[in-house]
Amino acid sequence: MAVKVAVLASGRGSNFKALLESIKSGKCDAQVRVLITNNPDAPAIAIAKQAGIPVEIVQGKDFPDRESMDERIRALLDKSGAEIVVLAGYMLLIKGKKLLESYRHRIINIHPALLPAFPGADAQKQAFDYGAKISGLTIHFVDESLDAGPIIHQEAIDISLCRSADEAAKKILEREHEAYAKVVDSFAKGKYVVEGRRVRYVPAR
Numbered sequence: 001m002a003v004k005v006a007v008l009a010s011g012r013g014s015n016f017k018a019l020l021e022s023i024k025s026g027k028c029d030a031q032v033r034v035l036i037t038n039n040p041d042a043p044a045i046a047i048a049k050q051a052g053i054p055v056e057i058v059q060g061k062d063f064p065d066r067e068s069m070d071e072r073i074r075a076l077l078d079k080s081g082a083e084i085v086v087l088a089g090y091m092l093l094i095k096g097k098k099l100l101e102s103y104r105h106r107i108i109n110i111h112p113a114l115l116p117a118f119p120g121a122d123a124q125k126q127a128f129d130y131g132a133k134i135s136g137l138t139i140h141f142v143d144e145s146l147d148a149g150p151i152i153h154q155e156a157i158d159i160s161l162c163r164s165a166d167e168a169a170k171k172i173l174e175r176e177h178e179a180y181a182k183v184v185d186s187f188a189k190g191k192y193v194v195e196g197r198r199v200r201y202v203p204a205r
């Protein structure tokens with residue numbers, strides 16, 4: 001059965017778009033219930049509207065603190081019936097304790113580097129400037145840390161021939177699109193068991 005998904009995005013939304021295309025082509029067995037964004041100018045909004053997906057804008061400026069902002073997000077997630085929450089370029093840390101608790105091991109993020117190397121912003125540039133020959137992508141569960149939740153999936157990507165950080169980012173992004181949709185699909189076909197830092201996949205029978 002299709003896994004019900006909520007997407008949180010702040011910007012361009014290319015991973016969101018790739019996910020929708022993958023669903024449309026039958027490669028990913030998921031249903032996107034809602035797009036939640038903190039950025040009213042995010043190009044991701046137009047992508048959602050075109051696909052007939054409801055959009056909710058939740059901005060920090062409308063709340064006294066991050067806990068209450070994330071409480072609003074939690075209410076919207078509950079209302080949407082989402083089973084998993086896919087962060088696709090969501091630029092805020094999730095700080096709401098209740099949100100993290102209710103959706104523990106159900107919120108996933110994609111990071112454009114091989115964690116724990118190069119966490120935080122501009123990971124591709126960090127890796128390129130460091131002179132790394134191999135970087136990659138990491139899909140992980142989200143917890144209160146920055147880019148350090150239990151790892152679901154990783155792919156190594158050779159960036160040794162890239163001539164700029166942008167070129168490396170482009171190469172990684174192409175792989176992100178495919179990998180993220182595959183991982184989302186895997187939630188429809190089984191479950192992830194988290195034991196400490198280790199994540200084990202159990203396919204449905």
Ligand code: GRF
Nearest residue numbers: 012013014015089110111112
């Ligand atoms: C991607 O590189 C993703 O790994 C990172 O943010 C970027 C989002 O890009 N977390 P997009 O908005 O999906 O195009």
